[in-house]
Amino acid sequence: MGDKSDRASGAMKEATGKATGNEGLAEKGRREQIKGNVKKSGKKLKDAGKKM
Numbered sequence: 001m002g003d004k005s006d007r008a009s010g011a012m013k014e015a016t017g018k019a020t021g022n023e024g025l026a027e028k029g030r031r032e033q034i035k036g037n038v039k040k041s042g043k044k045l046k047d048a049g050k051k052m
Contacts (some may be wrong), residue, residue: 003043006036 001009010032017026 003036003039006039007033008036010034010036 010029012029013032014026014029017023017029
């Protein structure tokens with residue numbers, strides 16, 4: 001998945017986990033959001049390298 005879809009699905013899982021009291025699902029959602037953020041950062045570094 002792309003960075004945006006990882007962050008969006010992670011946010012949904014986290015919210016669902018918190019609403020249902022399922023800490024495992026909430027934690028999985030937080031991890032997916034972090035994964036999306038790392039992908040986004042990697043893309044930014046790649047683009048910055050191209051500009052040099």
